[in-house]
């Protein structure tokens with residue numbers, strides 16, 4: 123049996139901060155404990171926000187933390203053909219439609235009096251389905267997943283969580299996915315793919331058997347497992363770890379440059395200090 127393969131998959135849209143360090147150290151620790159491997163994947167599909175300088179800094183910071191990974195590193199921006207092929211397969215299944223809505227259109231539709239308070243899904247407010255039966259054929263439009271049709275094919279979505287926060291098997295029923303997740307975007311108008319599609323296709327392509335990432339992506343996992351079912355890909359196990367928060371209890375974000383690892387490095391912190399700071 124092949125050993126455990128997990129990964130750290132940062133987006134090079136900002137410097138690594140303590141939250142990323144915790145995620146990376148967790149992934150490499152899990153791999154080491156099982157005699158497995160941790161891969162690095164650069165999630166740079168958002169070409170407007172991704173910067174080569176951040177990518178270089180990320181690799182430098184990870185090396186400094188004492189982490190290493192097999193080369194070559196997968197860069198998602200080189201994976202467009204695989205993402206397109208998966209999208210074509212979903213289109214052939216009849217579980218997609220084109221959506222021409224702007225953010226403003228969606229906001230307006232959600233604020234219509236009969237809509238009530240919008241439910242918030244993994245990608246923000248659940249899409250109200252405006253374009254679901256519109257039959258748009260504009261090739262530059264975004265492509266959404268028709269969640270009702272998709273779950274009619276897959277039934278209940280199941281995955282195993284190995285992290286301490288939500289241990290055990292999990293299941294997401296079609297009704298829940300349709301109501302609380304909704305018709306998520308598979309291919310953005312600007313980049314032709316999406317986080318959900320790319321992460322699902324590329325984790326499978328890399329033979330990942332354990333996805334290690336923050337608890338903020340727990341609900342997104344239901345989308346990824348659903349896409350695995352539709353695309354006949356294996357389902358890995360999942361380990362969603364706690365999030366590192368600042369003193370005010372707010373989750374660290376890329377823009378919190380004050381927490382950049384490079385700043386702690388410049389102030390003379392050691393990798394052991396960083397481990398202590400994130401509670402490892």
Ligand code: GLU
Pocket residue numbers: 130131132133165321334335336339
């Ligand atoms: N690229 C994503 C991020 O930096 C993480 C994706 C994942 O681990 O699934 O937030």
Ligand code: ZN
Pocket residue numbers: 220221222223252253254
């Ligand atoms: Zn639309």
